[in-house]
Amino acid sequence: MKIGIFSNKGTASTRVSNALKSKILDEHLTLDNDHPDIVITVGGDGTLLSAFHHYEDQLDSVRFVGIHTGHLGFYTDWRDYEVDELIDSLAHDNGQSVSYPLLDISIEYSNGDQQTMLALNESTIKKVTGTMLANVYIKDQLFELFRGDGLCVSTPTGSTAYNKSTGGAVISSELNVVQVSEIASINNRVFRTLGSPVIISPHEWVRVEPVQLDENLMTCDQKMVENRQIKSVTYRISNRRIAFAQYRHTQFWKRVSESFIGVKPIDQI
Ligand code: NAP
Numbered sequence: 001m002k003i004g005i006f007s008n009k010g011t012a013s014t015r016v017s018n019a020l021k022s023k024i025l026d027e028h029l030t031l032d033n034d035h036p037d038i039v040i041t042v043g044g045d046g047t048l049l050s051a052f053h054h055y056e057d058q059l060d061s062v063r064f065v066g067i068h069t070g071h072l073g074f075y076t077d078w079r080d081y082e083v084d085e086l087i088d089s090l091a092h093d094n095g096q097s098v099s100y101p102l103l104d105i106s107i108e109y110s111n112g113d114q115q116t117m118l119a120l121n122e123s124t125i126k127k128v129t130g131t132m133l134a135n136v137y138i139k140d141q142l143f144e145l146f147r148g149d150g151l152c153v154s155t156p157t158g159s160t161a162y163n164k165s166t167g168g169a170v171i172s173s174e175l176n177v178v179q180v181s182e183i184a185s186i187n188n189r190v191f192r193t194l195g196s197p198v199i200i201s202p203h204e205w206v207r208v209e210p211v212q213l214d215e216n217l218m219t220c221d222q223k224m225v226e227n228r229q230i231k232s233v234t235y236r237i238s239n240r241r242i243a244f245a246q247y248r249h250t251q252f253w254k255r256v257s258e259s260f261i262g263v264k265p266i267d268q269i
């Protein structure tokens with residue numbers, strides 16, 4: 001089995017990835033960052049996002065495993081002190097995996113150029129100065145004329161990231177849906193948006209057509225999309241997915257509860 005290691009540059013992560021490398025070689029597993037079967041990320045969720053984009057063209061053959069060296073991560077199941085246990089799981093790997101939906105982004109620029117992108121967390125379209133004015137379609141139905149900072153379109157696993165800050169719902173990673181949430185919409189007698197997040201099915205899509213073509217900023221996960229005149233952006237659930245090697249099962253709702261609430265039984269308060 002070929003293993004790739006994708007680490008951030010922090011001291012703790014460098015120490016962990018060095019330990020990983022020597023243990024992988026001890027176990028007669030192969031290190032291969034170019035065409036790995038498994039990519040181990042060392043860092044935080046941001047590191048996993050970068051690794052996802054680095055291996056975006058190999059999603060059909062790659063499974064990810066995340067080690068976190070910081071606080072509890074969403075895509076990172078393993079702690080830095082569990083390296084031995086992880087190596088043991090890798091040595092006994094039988095291909096077990098769990099996969100999650102991705103967001104397909106199709107951009108049409110005003111000069112007719114087209115570009116497609118894939119997001120693991122979300123894509124946003126927003127205006128930095130002034131407000132963004134955009135026609136929002138669901139399928140071919142004009143749904144609303146949006147005015148505000150922008151829109152955030154997220155996957156279920158991305159629902160705990162930017163989406164949550166905008167008041168979006170946390171979505172079970174078992175659902176194959178995409179959520180659209182508003183970023184500071186203006187609602188008055190003149191401008192009216194739905195005002196609540198919308199969740200669409202795999203058979204539906206959302207198209208955003210900015211009314212003013214200039215200065216609309218688009219993001220795809222941690223990346224900024226090249227600043228060009230955007231005519232429309234269409235969002236739908238991708239037919240590609242991200243796979244994680246599943247050596248143990250961290251319950252999604254346990255992770256949400258521990259990360260955001262840290263709830264304790266009443267006798268421990
Ligand atoms: P960052 O500024 O370090 O990320 C912001 C925080 O989001 C970090 O604590 C990061 O965890 C966490 N995070 C990333 N993906 C998550 C997920 N799926 N569920 C819960 N938390 C998550 O930048 P980054 O590490 O490159 O991450 C990029 C992401 O930041 C974007 O995809 C977007 O979701 C998020 N973001 C959020 C806001 C906001 O909430 N207002 C604004 C911009 C971007 P780690 O510390 O483990 O990396």
Ligand code: MN
Pocket residue numbers: 044045046047
């Ligand atoms: Mn980060």
